[in-house]
Amino acid sequence: MKAFAASIALLLLGCASNAQSDSDSRGRPVHHVSPCANYNPELRVRIETNAEKMASICRADGKGDCLYTFSYGKTFVYAQPDLNDDGRIDYLIRDFSGSYGMNEVVHFLGYASCSNGTYVKVLDDFLSDVHVKDVSQGGWRNLEVSRACFDEKIGDVVSRSYLLQFDSATGTYGAPNGDRRLARYCSAYEVALPPSSAKP
Template sequence: MKHAPLFAALVATMSANGCASSAPAGNATGADLARHCASVDGNERVAIKVYDGKAVSVCPPGGETDCLYSQEAGKTFRYATPDLNADGKADAVIKDFTGAYGQHDVVHVMAFAQCGDGNYVKVADDMLQDVSVAPSASAGWADLQVTRSCYNEALGDNQTRRFRLTFDAGRFRYGPPDNDPELAEFCSAKELSLPADPAAPSSTD
C-alpha cells in the first residue's frame, strides 16, 4: 500500500500529458470544433446562404460581398446536409461546378461543419463524383464514402473508383482518399494504377 501515492501521481501525470488514453483521429469533440471555429480567419470561417432550395453563396460572415462563391454565378449548390460530427447540427456538403471535369462527372466538392453561431468552417475540399456519409457505429466524425472517375487513355473510357475519407483531428480536415498521400492529387499516377470498382456508379449511369 505504501506505493499507492506514487501510483496515483503517475496516473495523474499520464492523464495530464494525454497519455492515459488515445482517442481515434476522427473523435474531435464539440469543444474542439468551437475552438477551431474561433481560431480560423474569414477565408475558412464563412456564412452559407441557400437560395431556392439549393443554390448557395459562400461569403464572409455578416455580408454578401467578397463572396468565395456566389449564387449569382449559378455554379454552386447545396448537395447534402449531414451531421458530420454527431453534434445535432446540420452541416453542409456543397458541389461547385466552376471547375467541373468530364461533362460534370467529377466536380469540386466541399464539406463545411456548422459552428455554434451558425457560421461554418471548411473540413473537406476535393474533386469528386459523389459523396455520402459512410455507416459507422462509433462516435466522432463520420467517414465519407466517395467516388470519382478518371479517364483511362488505354481503354478510351472513364474508370470509377471508390474511396473513403477519414477526419484528421490534428489538421481539423478530412484527409486524402484512403489516407494515402499519393491519392491527394486528382487522377494521380497512383489512382490510375488502381483497379476500377465494379460496384461504384459509372460516369454513364
C-alpha cells in the same frame, strides 16, 4: 474541511470520467479537434441557400469577394448531414464553376457548422459522388466517395471507391483511403489502380 474534501473528490471524479471518455479502447488519449476552434476570421463563412438549392458562400466578416454566390449559379447544396454528430446541420456543396476535362468529377466542398452560426470548411476535393456513412471513433462521420477518371489506355472512364476519414490533426477530411498519393484527383498513380480499388 469536509466540504473542501468533498469538492476535491467531485473534481477528481469528473476528471476521471473525462479521461475515460477521451480515451480509445487501449486507454490511449484521443485528442478531439474542432475546426471551429480556429478563430481566424478568413476561415469563417456564412452560407445562404435558396429554393433551387443554390448556395452562396461568403466570408462571415463581410470582407473580400464571395467565391460562390447565387449570381454565379454554380454552387448547389448536395446534402445537409450532421457530420460530427453535434446536433447542428452541416453542408456538402457541389461546385460546378470549373472545368475538369475528361474526368467525370465535381468539386465537392464540406462545411461544418459552429455554435455562432458560421461555418468552416472541412472538405475540399474532386469527387464523383459522396455518401455519408457511420460515425468514426473521433465522432466524425466517415464519407464513402467515388471518382471516375478517364483512362487513356482503355479509352474509357473508370470508377473507383474510397473512404474519407476526418483527420483531427488538420481539422479536415484527409486523403482518400488515408493515402496522400490520392490527394491529387485522377493522378497517374490513381489511374494505374485497378477499378475494384475500393475502401479498405
